[in-house]
Amino acid sequence: MQLAEFRVQNYKIVEDTGWIPVQNLTTFVGKNESGKSAIFRALSKLNPSDGEGYDGLKEFPRQRYASEITRTDWPVASGRFELNPDEQRDIAAISELCRDITHVEVTRHYTGSYSITYQPDVGVDLVTSPDLIYAIESAIEHIRNLFAPEGKGDILGRIKEGLLSFLEEQKNAIPVDGQIQKRHISDLINAIKSRANEPWQHEILDPVTEPMYRLVRQMEIYEGLMAANRYVIEHLPKFVYFDQYNVIESAIHIPTFIATLKSHPDSPGLRATNCLFRHVNLDLDQLDRLGSHKNAVDDNPIIRRQVDERSILLSTASNLMTKKFEDWWGQRRIRFRYDIDGDYFRVWVSDDLDPSEIELEQRSAGLQYFFSFYLVFLVESGDAYHDSILLLDEPGLQLHPTAQQQTTKFFDRISKGNQLFFSTHSPFMIDLDHLDRVRTVYEGPGGTTKVSLDEWPADKDSLFPLEAALATKIAEKTLVCGNQLIVEDTHDLWLLQAMNYALRSRGKSGLDSSVRITPAGGTANLIPLALMMTSNKKPAGVLLSGKTVPDGVLEKFPAMHFKEGHGLLFYSNIIHKKGAGIEDLFSPDLYFRCVKEIYPDLLLGQVPEKSPTERNDERGFASIIAEMIERKQGEHFERWRVAELLSDRICESPQNIDDETLERFSRLFDEINRLTSNS
Structure with a gap:
């Protein structure tokens, strides 16, 4: 059966998720306490691999418990499944009503009872x-x-x-x-x-x-219909739920584990360890008896045989796990060895790069997690790979971001054989190439859990991982693409692109096609961005307006292999004014016309009309206008609005740009081309 969509109701902070469509691989993104774990645990108990049922006392919504728990047998998890051809044939043979059935809906209630409906709908009344x-x-x-x-x-x-x-x-x-x-x-x-x-x-x-x-x-x-219902329940996929609490320890004190298992059999921390012993096919009571004889003096042949049998079981299970994990993991060849030393059961790990055996707990947290999960998967699914749905709650939290990205590719591979759903709040676990697989979990009205379907929620915290994933993807493409030029802000990008278009439309050379312009969002971001650019082995240059460079920034550039003439360029190199910005490369008349459209109350006589090279004032043109507007009109000068309008005017009428402005930008682009190609 293939799960097409599911629904969770009346479970902890979840009132009703509504029907949630799922694919072979589906990602549930949300902040902490948004309800991701509640959704997964409720769904897993539709047919749990660990056999755990619903507990109304602990899981029914607390604020409704006293007044509602006894009113009815409340539904919790529902799934709509698509039957494969073999299942369609089997169920049609069981019940004549089910000859045309292609889908089935299964709901489990707090008592553990199931209700089943079919598509197309069928039914027959019970004789009363x-x-x-x-x-x-x-x-x-x-x-x-x-x-x-x-x-x-x-x-x-x-x-x-x-x-x-x-x-x-x-x-x-x-x-x-x-x-x-x-x-x-x-x-x-x-x-x-x-x-x-x-x-x-x-x-x-x-x-x-x-x-x-x-x-x-x-x-x-x-x-016949009841027999068909039993067939459906018997053939439901096993839901294997796994979270961080189930990670196994590599050194297990057998007597302590046995005592804890007997006193607290439902403890989550024992689950994976118990699966380990079941996978090895070792009887815990027999292990305990063998341990009590470890100091015996006489050579008891019965004990000797039991010890030999235990060693063979350990060796066989170790080899089997090594082979299965390698086929499943598909990365570095990992070898496991199970060993019992006195009262301790140990898991030793080696790999093809380093044959030295190391305790499991000394390996990476990611390997510990996936080894523990795979044990649970193998044992609780009974090796029925294609009859299990995997629910991983916050996997890969301990992994480096690049390893998290690799993990999503690993999930994509194993989801070909088993449907796999995982929850996360890490942007590095989100595959933006498949946003159709992403479901956002967020807190709705009244504090109940909601799941996005057709639109993203307005909750900024819930959207942040998606926004961060998008920013990361954009950054990755930016950092590895072309010869990079870093500019201070977006308005630099607009005006450089507009003048590049103007030059080319006038038959002149402009920026080299390999140059990619990236705004840093302010001079404070120039250093880390430049470092990332150069670390990707791509030529990078930095274009600055000298007046706005913070103290100490220029001193740090030489240590980063940036210096003037080598990776570092100032607008002042073109017009020989210390505080020059990109606006100073334009004629005053062209720039001021755009200023007047944005600020019509600014008097013409208040603006210096001399060209940038004729003015004695070392400040940039934009700085002078900003001071006038703020001092005389009490407004904040929005530099980007003027730059946006100016870039539009340039692109609309490139033939109207004066020759002096064209010449200045032509020299600037020549310097940029030289700078980025030699950086």
Whole structure:
């Protein structure tokens, strides 16, 4: 069966998730305490691999417990499954009602009972006491209206009298709320038929039993449907739920483990360890007895044989686990060795790069997690790989971000054989190439858990992992793409791109096609961004407006192999003004026209009209205008708005750009091309 969608209700902080479509691999993203674990644990108990049922006292919504828990058998987890062709054939053979069934919906309640519906919908009513009473009354009425053939009146009269008395007695004996058995109806039919000895009697009495035969037929159809229900439950996929609490320890003190298992058998921390012993096929009580003989002086042949058998089991299980884990893991070849040393059971690990054996707990947290999970998967699914759905709660938390990204690829591979759902709040576990697989879990009104379907939630915390994943993907593409030029802000990018278009449309050379411009979002971000650029072995340059460089930034560039003329360029190199920004490369008239459109109240005479090279003021043009607007009009100068308008004007009419501006940008682009190609 393939799970197509599921629903969780009445479980902890989950009131009702609604139906959630799922694929072979589905990611549930949400912040802590959003309800991801609750959804997974509730769903896992639809058919749990660990056999754990629902506990209303601990799991029913606490605020509703006192007033509602006893009202009904509340539903918890529901799944809609698609039947494969073999299952469709099997279920059609079991019940004639299920000949066209392709999907089935299964719901489990707090008592552990199941309710099942089919698609297309089918159904047959259970035969009840009123149904049987009505059939008997119909038979009584039919008997009263019987007419005998000529000369047979006395015989028929005696038959009618006996049957009427018998049926009235049977009708009165039917319990109002009792369960009707098919045997009871068959006995009634046989009792009626036994009154007929001659052909004419059979001909008269056969119609009397028709209502009862219809009830038998109805019961047979109902029994077939119940058998189909049992088939569905028996063939439900096993749900294997796993979280951090189940990670195994590599050195297990056997007597302590046995004592804890007997006193607290449901402790999550014992689950994986118990699976380890089951996988090794070792009897814990036998292990304990062997331990009690470890100091024995005499050579007991029975104990000797038991020890030898234990060693063979350990060796066989170690080799089997090594082979299976290698096929499943698909990465570095890992070898496991199980060993018992006195009262301790140990797991030793080596690999193809280092044959030295190391305790499992000394290996990476990621390997410990996936080894423990795989043990649980193997044992609790009974090796029925294709009959299990894997629910991993926050896997890979201990892994490095790059290892987390590799883990999602690993999940994608094993989901080909088993549906796999995992929850996370790490952006590195989100595959943005398959956003259709992502479900966002968030806190809805009243503190209950909700799951996104057709739209993302407004909750910023819930969306943050997705936003961070998107930013990471953009950064990855940016850092490894082309020859990089880092500029201070977005308005630099706009104006550089616009002037590159203007130059090329005028038949002049512009930026080299390999140059990629990346805004740093301010000079404070220039250093870390430049470091990341150069670490990716891509040529990178930095373009700065000297006036806004924070103290100490320029001093740090030489240590990063950036210095003026080598990876570092200033706008002031083009117009020879210390505080120059990109706006100073334009003619004052062109730039001021755009300023006036944004700030129409600014007087023309307040703006210096000299060209940048003629002004004695070392400040940049944008800084002078910003001061005027803030001092005279009490407004904050929004530099980006003017830059956006200016870039639009350039692209609309590149033929109107003056030659001096074109020449300055042409020299700037020549410097950028040289800088990024030699960095």
